Amino acid sequence: xxxxxxxxxxxxxxxxxxxxxxxxxxxxxxxxxxxxxxxxxxxxxxxxxxxxxxxxxxxxxxxxxxxxxxxxxxxxxxxxxxxxxxxxxxxxxxxxxxxxxxxxxxxxxxxxxxxxxxxxxxxxxxxxxxxxxxxxxxxxxxxxxxxxxxxxxxxxxxxxxxxxxxxxxxxxxxxxxxxxxxxxxxxxxxxxxxxxxxxxxxxxxxxxxxxxxxxxxxxxxxxxxxxxxxxxxxxxxxxxxxxxxxxxxxxxxxxxxxxxxxxxxxxxxxxxxxxxxxxxxxxxxxxxxxxxxxxxxxxxxxxxxxxxxxxxxxxxxxxxxxxxxxxxxxxxxxxxxxxxxxxxxxxxxxxxxxxxxxxxxxxxxxxxxxxxxxxxxxxxxxxxxxxxxxxxxxxxxxxxxxxxxxxxxxxxxx
Numbered sequence: 001x002x003x004x005x006x007x008x009x010x011x012x013x014x015x016x017x018x019x020x021x022x023x024x025x026x027x028x029x030x031x032x033x034x035x036x037x038x039x040x041x042x043x044x045x046x047x048x049x050x051x052x053x054x055x056x057x058x059x060x061x062x063x064x065x066x067x068x069x070x071x072x073x074x075x076x077x078x079x080x081x082x083x084x085x086x087x088x089x090x091x092x093x094x095x096x097x098x099x100x101x102x103x104x105x106x107x108x109x110x111x112x113x114x115x116x117x118x119x120x121x122x123x124x125x126x127x128x129x130x131x132x133x134x135x136x137x138x139x140x141x142x143x144x145x146x147x148x149x150x151x152x153x154x155x156x157x158x159x160x161x162x163x164x165x166x167x168x169x170x171x172x173x174x175x176x177x178x179x180x181x182x183x184x185x186x187x188x189x190x191x192x193x194x195x196x197x198x199x200x201x202x203x204x205x206x207x208x209x210x211x212x213x214x215x216x217x218x219x220x221x222x223x224x225x226x227x228x229x230x231x232x233x234x235x236x237x238x239x240x241x242x243x244x245x246x247x248x249x250x251x252x253x254x255x256x257x258x259x260x261x262x263x264x265x266x267x268x269x270x271x272x273x274x275x276x277x278x279x280x281x282x283x284x285x286x287x288x289x290x291x292x293x294x295x296x297x298x299x300x301x302x303x304x305x306x307x308x309x310x311x312x313x314x315x316x317x318x319x320x321x322x323x324x325x326x327x328x329x330x331x332x333x334x335x336x337x338x339x340x341x342x343x344x345x346x347x348x349x350x351x352x353x354x355x356x357x358x359x360x361x362x363x364x365x366x367x368x369x370x371x372x373x374x375x376x377x378x379x380x381x382x383x384x385x386x387x388x389x390x391x392x393x394x395x396x397x398x399x400x401x402x403x404x405x406x407x408x409x410x411x412x413x414x
Contacts, residue, residue, distance in 0.1 A: 004188040007176050008143050008195045012116045014171035015141035019113045023090040025168075026137055030086035032164040033133065037079050040160045045075060047152035048125060055149045063253035063311040067123040068150055078126050085133050085378040091397045092139050106407040111400040113139035115197035118189050119381070120145045120211060122203035125153035131200075132161050132175045134381045138399040141174045143196065145189055147203070148181035155179065190214035200394075202382050220384050220394070224309040225255030226335040227367040230326040230352065231275070232343035233267035239364060240271060240342045241278045246366040247340070249282045253311045255383060256338050256370040260306065261317045262326045268295035268319050276317075284313045291319035306333040323348050327355045334358065336385045338367040359385055359392035 021029075037044070048070040055068055070078075097109040117140050121127045128144055135142045146154040158177035165174050178185050186207075190199065193216040200220045201211040208221055229247050231240045247258035263272050272295040279286060288300030296317070303316040306329070320326050323341070330339055340362035341352040349363040360370045370393060372380025377395025384390045390398035 002188055003180060004178055004185050005192065005195075007173070007178060008116070008118075008189070008192050010171075010173045011141045011143050011176040012195050014173040014176075015113070015116045015139075017171065018136070018141055018174050019115070019139040021139060023092070026090065026139065027086045029136055029164065029168055029170065030082055030133060032168055033129075033136075033161055034079050034082040034086075036160045036164040036167075037075075037082070037129070037157070040156065041072075041075060044153065044156045044160065045070065045072065047156040048150075051125075051150050051153050058149075060149060061312075064123045064149070066251075066253045068125070068153075070125050070153060074126065078129050081130065081373070081378065082133050084373075085137050085396075088137065088378050088396060090137065091400050096402060103411050104409060105411055108405045108407075109402050110405055111397075112403050114399060114401050116141045116143060116195065117381075117399065118143040118145070118192065118196045118199040118217070120186060120189060120199070120201045120203070120207065122147040122207060123149055124202075125150045125157060127202060128154050128157040128177070129161070131381050132158075134378070134396060134399055136174065138396050140197075140399055141176070143176050143178065143189065143192075145178040145185055146181065151181055186210055187214040191216050193217055200382050218389075220382065220390055221386055222255070222382050222384060224307070224335040225257070225337045225383075226260065226307055226309050226333065227256060227258045227337050227370075228260045228262055228326075228330060228334060228339040229258045229367065230262040230320075230323075230339070230341045231264060231267070231271055232323065232341055232345060232348050232352075233264040234345035234348060235264075235267070235271065235342040236344055237271055237274060241275060243340065243342055243364070243366050244275055245278055245282060247368055248279065248284060248315050249313065250366070250368055252313050254368070255309075256367050257311070258340075258367050259308065259310050259315060260329075260333070261315055262320050262329060263292065263295070263317065265291065265319050265321050265325070268292070272296045272317070272319075279315060282313065284315050286315055286317060288317035289319060292317040295319060307335075309335070323351045323355070326352065330356055330358070337383065338362070338370040340365060340367050359383065 094111045119131045161175040162172035196217045276296045287303035293300045338360040339358045372393040380393045
């Protein structure tokens with residue numbers, strides 16, 4: 001048996017004891033995790049600095065370096081996130097529905113943990129904690145496989161999590177870290193049929209594709225974050241500028257940052273020069289179609305692809321014919337992640353909100369709000385762009401399944 005499979009089997013056994021814990025005990029575990037992280041902050045940040053330095057020497061891109069870095073501010077926010085999750089309501093045991101059949105059977109539909117959740121991720125060491133904590137709150141064990149660029153950070157964080165579990169008399173494997181960051185460990189995890197109850201890949205298209213090719217277990221996938229801002233003809237210019245700048249520039253390396261600006265042809269010559277000037281002022285490199293060049297009053301290079309996720313200060317601009325033109329673009333080039341319309345026209349807004357087939361759609365707000373914490377879920381384990389089981393930011397409820405509890409008085413089926 002491989003090392004990965006052996007670790008997964010031990011984590012599966014550990015998940016059964018975790019699933020029976022009361023809310024009080026799970027919360028005590030999370031608070032112990034927060035305390036353990038704080039006690040080992042110096043060690044963890046030192047490990048992270050080593051990862052960042054090594055990544056710089058190998059030429060890792062600026063966007064990935066940003067995701068890799070775990071500075072004191074981010075560390076404090078991560079620990080605070082653990083405590084916030086502890087304070088959230090526990091969905092496990094919630095009665096979703098209860099009814100009585102004519103034959104007297106009493107049936108309840110009740111939330112339960114999924115079991116063992118595998119998470120494969122790249123660059124971001126905070127995922128180690130965010131994912132594990134959400135899983136622990138919902139009674140799920142985790143099998144984590146991070147990227148080699150965050151090797152030391154992930155091991156330091158996972159060690160702290162396991163130490164907290166041991167101090168409360170729980171198996172260390174309720175948070176199990178795969179310490180083989182080689183490519184072969186990904187297909188191994190994907191083939192853990194009957195052991196892993198769910199697999200969540202968090203990373204670039206290459207990782208997602210590898211997981212989908214090899215998976216024999218259920219997968220929640222997060223496709224590219226090709227998010228759009230559509231500035232309608234009836235948009236307030238100041239609002240359009242502020243939202244576009246926020247969506248693109250506030251943190252461009254995130255999956256919910258806007259990559260494409262769509263502008264209504266009817267108002268393009270009025271609004272686009274202002275938007276281009278504002279984006280240029282933030283250091284954004286711009287691509288655009290011929291109509292965008294004409295409306296902006298400057299020559300823009302046509303992008304190689306409208307499906308590109310830049311993850312930096314780069315944005316593509318396209319002029320479209322009203323709401324329907326924007327929706328056609330989203331359907332052809334979008335990733336079904338997060339898309340927004342800026343307009344004062346309620347009818348146009350409702351047309352867009354109903355027509356955009358995205359996990360999150362916005363009216364007069366930045367796409368940067370697609371985030372578990374911003375939605376009030378606490379930390380998130382990922383953002384699903386699929387439609388089965390979970391969609392959008394995945395919080396506690398999305399990490400549960402349900403079962404039916406049936407109570408009878410000797411009934412027999414005829």
